[in-house]
Amino acid sequence: MAQRTFIRSVTTSGNAPLGRLTAIVPDTLLIGDLPGTGTPSSSTYLRGDGTWATPSGSGTVTSVNLTAPAAGLTVSGGPITSSGSITLALADDLAALEALTGTNTLYYRSGASTWSAVTIGSGLSFTGGTLSATGGGGGSGTVTSVGITAPAAGITVSGSPVTTSGSITLALANDLAALEALSGTNTIYYRSGTSTWSPVTIGSGLTFTGGTLSASGGGPTPTPTSVAPGSSITATANTEYIIAGGIPATLATIKLPTSASVGDFLTIIGFGAGKWKLTQDLSQNIHDAVLGDTTSGPTGYVLATNQYDCITLRCAATNDWVVSHRNGVPTVA
Structure with missing residues (x-):
């Protein structure tokens, strides 16, 4: 002790x-x-409040390293496991900026990690940190008359030219004036006349909300036209025909429409036992991707081979119809 x-x-x-x-x-x-609470020993000390206490904290540092950011700094000398120094160095743009020697100079980034001095051109000055325009342009004189010429349409000009003092007035005209006068919102307009714009009426099957024009339905469903057994008719574009049943069960003949627009359709639905035959007029043709093409003109045809054969065609050109859907394997000739 x-x-x-x-x-x-x-x-x-x-x-x-x-x-x-x-x-x-x-x-x-x-x-x-000595007065105090606790136990005195070689690992305790007497605090000011009269308590024998053990010093806090412990541990041994075995390695110290430093990670550099992605750019701007480099690190060398790490990790340190006993003694030594870690060195930081500027890199990239920071190194380039640190290397600049000019004063009262503007710099711009002219390349990767490259900064170059800005050349102060004519009409400009840079002094004491202030960039200024040194003049209002060359030339001098007295303005004696100012006028404005309006474009051919859309704007009118009044009060021009001004030779002493005054104001020149611009006004919208023609279509621009009509458009400016429109008051509707969420409305589609069309040019219904000269310098006249009118709202578009959104018809059935369409909606226009929040700037989006949409079809709200699939359009009207056509009502099939019944074709009696043994009948011979010329079809109308955009029509469905259904071959009716009846006695005698004789063949119904339907000729392609004589007038049709690209995209028009024609549908034949087989039902009657007499079946159907689709014929052509002069220069008309029918094309089937699987069964091939008909003979061009009045001698070409497509003939149902079964009672329930069905076919839908689309007009692809003035005299050309393409089979877009087919149920059954009719004869193509």
Whole structure:
């Protein structure tokens, strides 16, 4: 146990002052005799509040490293596992900027990690951090008349030219004036006349909401036209024909429409036992991707081979019809 010596008593001779000591009696103070709570030991210390406490914190650093950002800095010398230095260096644009030597100079990034001085052109100055225009352009003189010429349509001009002082007035005209006067919103307009714009009426099967024009349905479903057994008719474009049943069960003949537009359709639905035959007029043709083409003109035809054969054709050109859907395997000739 560590010991400390302190003065327990002082003996003087007669009325001698303390400066004339005749005896000093030593004594020993043990660490355990010090006041305080806790247990004194080689791993504790006496705090100011009278408590024997263990110092906080522990650990051993074995490696130190530094990670550089993606650009601008480089790191070398790491990791350090015993002793040493980690070195940072500028790179990329930061290195280029640090290397600049000019003062009172504007710089621009002229390439990757490259900064170049801006050349101050004529009519400009750069002094003390201020970039200025040094003049209003060349030439001088006195304006004696100012006029504005309007375009051929859309704008009118009045009050021109001004020779002393005054104002020139521009006004919208023609279609521009008509468009400016429109007040509708969420409305489609069309040019219904000269300098006249009118709202489009959204008909059945269509909707227009939030700027989107949409078809709200699949359009009207055509009502099939019945064809009696043994009949011979010329079809109308965009029509469905159904071969009716009946006695006698004789062949119904339907000729291609004499007038049709590209995209028009023709449908024949087989039902009657007499079946159907689709014939052609002069220069007309029918094309089937699988069964081939008919003979051009009046001698060409498509003939149902079964009672329930069906066919739909689309007009692809003035005299050409293409089979877009077929049920059954009719004869093509």
